Amino acid sequence: MSAQPAAPASARTIGSVDAADALGRASVAEFEAFLGRTDQPGSVITHDRSVELDEASAFPGEAVDAVDGWGLQRAYVPEAHGGGLGDVLVPMMMIRHLASRDLTVAVAHGKTFLGAVGAWIAGGPIAADMAGIVLAGDPVSWGLTEQGRGSDLSNTATMAVVGDTIRVSGTKWPINNATRGRAMTVLARTGDAGPRALSLVLVDKQRVDQGTLAPRAKVATHGIRGADISGLELRGTRVEGDRLVGAPGHGLEIVLKSLQLTRPLTTALSLGAADHAIAIATGFASERRLFGRTLADLPTARATLGTAIADSLLAEAVMYAGARAAHRTPEEMSLVSALVKFLVPDTVDLMFRDLTPFVGARSQLIGIAGAGAFQKAARDNRVVGIFDGNSVVNLNMIINEFPSIAREADPVDLGRVVADFAFDGPADGWVETAGLRLVTKRGTRMLRALPGLVDLLGGRPAAAVARRIASESELAVLAAGTAPRESAPSAASFDLAERIALCFGAACAVATELASPERGSAPSEVRLAAVLDRIAVRLGLQPSTAAASTAATLAELAFEEAGRGRAVSVLDGWADAS
Structure with a gap:
C-alpha cells in the first residue's frame, strides 16, 4: 500500500509565488523578507530568543513551524513530484538566509532535504510517496x-x-x-x-x-x-x-550519489554562519573606539577584518560553483562535492578563529550586544564540517581521485565555463541525477580551466597573483599523478589534497567574478584581489603581510556597503538577474 501524496502543488501558494511554478530568485528574496531582522521584535527569528533557546538546549519549534507555514519544504521537492525545486542554488540560498539568523533552525528544517533526496535519485512510486510526506511539512531524517x-x-x-x-x-x-x-x-x-x-x-x-x-x-x-x-x-x-x-542492494550507491548533492547544500549552513559573524564584526569595528579612533580606522584592524571577509567570499564562490556543477557537470560531482564540502566549512572555521580575538570578549560572553550570537554561530559552524562526511572523509575522497585529476583530457571550453557561471543564464530544471558517477573520469574541469581563466583576466590587478596560483595548481595536478596509492593516505597526500582544494577555490573565485554582472568594476577588482591574495597566503606562496593591503581595501568596501544596509558578496546581483 502506498502513501497518498500531498495536495497538488497548484492548489497551494507561497506568498506571491504560484506553487505550480519552480521557486526562483524572487522567492529567495521573498523568503528573506519573510524572516525579517533578528534585532526586530516579532520577527520569525530574533537574536534574544535564539540565544535563550540555545542556552536551554531547547528546540526552536516556533521558528521551524513558521518556516513550514511559509512553505520552504517545497524547495526540497522537484517539480516533477509536485514541489518547486529546480535550480539547486535556490534552496541553498534560502538555507543560507535561515542559517544567518539561526543555524539550529536551518539544520532542523533543511535536514529533510537530506533525508528525501535519495528518493529523487531512485525515482519511481517511492518518490511520489516521499514528496507527499515532505510537502505536508513533516520532517524526514x-x-x-x-x-x-x-x-x-x-x-x-x-x-x-x-x-x-x-x-x-x-x-x-x-x-x-x-x-x-x-x-x-x-x-x-x-x-x-x-x-x-x-x-x-x-x-x-x-x-x-x-x-x-x-x-x-x-x-x-x-x-x-x-x-x-x-x-x-x-x-x-x-x-x-x-x-x-x-x-x-542499491542503497550504498544511492547514498553516495545523494551525498554529491547534499554536501554542497550543507555548505550553505556555513555561509549563513559566516554572514552572521561578518555582520557582527563589521558593526563592532565601526563602533568600538581605541586611542580616540574606531577599530575601522586602524590599518591592522582593517586588514584582519578584510582577511575574514576574503575567506567568506572564497567560501561563497566555492558554494556557488558546487551548485552550478550539480547542473552543468553532474559527472564531476563525486570530486566537486568533496572539494566543496572540505573547503567551505574549513575556510569558515578559519574565519571564525581569526575573528574571535578581533571581537575580543564579546566572542565568549552572553548578555552584551551581539556577543551571544557570535559565540553561538562559531559553535554551530563547527558541526557543519561533520555533516555528510567530515574533513578527513572528504580529503580521502579527493586523494582517491588523484589518478583522475591527473589524467589527460581535452582542452576546456573557457567560454562554456564562464557561461555556466553566469547569473542570468536560463533557469535550471532539477539535476539530471542519471549523470552522477561514483568516480570521475578526469577530475574536474575547474582545475584544468584555471590557467585559461587567469589569461582572461588580462591586465586586471589580480592577474599577477592569479598566475602564481595557476602555476601552483599545475604542479599539484602533476603531483597527484605521481602520488603513491596508499591504503592509509600519508600526511603528504592530505597536504596535496588541501592544496588542490585551494586551487579549485581560486578557479571558482575567478570564474564567478568573470561571470558577474559587476565584472571589471571597482568592487569586483577589490573582491577578486583580496580572495586570491588570501589563497596565495594559505598556499604559502606569499606572507600574510603581502595580502594586508588588499584585505584592508576589502574591509573599506565592506564598511561602505554596510552603510547602505548591504554586505559584500561575489553573488551581488544574482537575485536581480533574470
Whole structure:
C-alpha cells in the first residue's frame, strides 16, 4: 500500500509565488523578507530568543513551524513530484538566509532535504510517496550512522529482511530529527557482504507499529544545542514491501550519489554562519573606539577584518560553483562535492578563529550586544564540517581521485565555463541525477580551466597573483599523478589534497567574478584581489603581510556597503538577474 501524496502543488501558494511554478530568485528574496531582522521584535527569528533557546538546549519549534507555514519544504521537492525545486542554488540560498539568523533552525528544517533526496535519485512510486510526506511539512531524517561505526557505512549493522513486508531491526544514532521526524530513510543490510549488501528503506512512523520503535535520548552537543540529535531503535519494525528506496542492494550507491548533492547544500549552513559573524564584526569595528579612533580606522584592524571577509567570499564562490556543477557537470560531482564540502566549512572555521580575538570578549560572553550570537554561530559552524562526511572523509575522497585529476583530457571550453557561471543564464530544471558517477573520469574541469581563466583576466590587478596560483595548481595536478596509492593516505597526500582544494577555490573565485554582472568594476577588482591574495597566503606562496593591503581595501568596501544596509558578496546581483 502506498502513501497518498500531498495536495497538488497548484492548489497551494507561497506568498506571491504560484506553487505550480519552480521557486526562483524572487522567492529567495521573498523568503528573506519573510524572516525579517533578528534585532526586530516579532520577527520569525530574533537574536534574544535564539540565544535563550540555545542556552536551554531547547528546540526552536516556533521558528521551524513558521518556516513550514511559509512553505520552504517545497524547495526540497522537484517539480516533477509536485514541489518547486529546480535550480539547486535556490534552496541553498534560502538555507543560507535561515542559517544567518539561526543555524539550529536551518539544520532542523533543511535536514529533510537530506533525508528525501535519495528518493529523487531512485525515482519511481517511492518518490511520489516521499514528496507527499515532505510537502505536508513533516520532517524526514536520514538514518545512516550507527554508534561505534564512524563513517564506514559499509559496516552497517541494521538489518532489513525483504519479503511481502520488510522487517527492519537495528539502531540509528546519532541522527538529526530522529525523534521529531515523521519518517526516516534507513540504510540497512539486506544481503551478504559486498557492494550490493545494503538497501534503503523508508520507515514512516505513522504507518508502523509504534511499539516496535524506541527513541534514543537527545545527545548534548557543543553546537546546535537545540537540535534534535538523537537516535531511533527499530525492533523488528515492519513496513510495506514497496518501501524500498531504489532497487534492493542499491542503497550504498544511492547514498553516495545523494551525498554529491547534499554536501554542497550543507555548505550553505556555513555561509549563513559566516554572514552572521561578518555582520557582527563589521558593526563592532565601526563602533568600538581605541586611542580616540574606531577599530575601522586602524590599518591592522582593517586588514584582519578584510582577511575574514576574503575567506567568506572564497567560501561563497566555492558554494556557488558546487551548485552550478550539480547542473552543468553532474559527472564531476563525486570530486566537486568533496572539494566543496572540505573547503567551505574549513575556510569558515578559519574565519571564525581569526575573528574571535578581533571581537575580543564579546566572542565568549552572553548578555552584551551581539556577543551571544557570535559565540553561538562559531559553535554551530563547527558541526557543519561533520555533516555528510567530515574533513578527513572528504580529503580521502579527493586523494582517491588523484589518478583522475591527473589524467589527460581535452582542452576546456573557457567560454562554456564562464557561461555556466553566469547569473542570468536560463533557469535550471532539477539535476539530471542519471549523470552522477561514483568516480570521475578526469577530475574536474575547474582545475584544468584555471590557467585559461587567469589569461582572461588580462591586465586586471589580480592577474599577477592569479598566475602564481595557476602555476601552483599545475604542479599539484602533476603531483597527484605521481602520488603513491596508499591504503592509509600519508600526511603528504592530505597536504596535496588541501592544496588542490585551494586551487579549485581560486578557479571558482575567478570564474564567478568573470561571470558577474559587476565584472571589471571597482568592487569586483577589490573582491577578486583580496580572495586570491588570501589563497596565495594559505598556499604559502606569499606572507600574510603581502595580502594586508588588499584585505584592508576589502574591509573599506565592506564598511561602505554596510552603510547602505548591504554586505559584500561575489553573488551581488544574482537575485536581480533574470
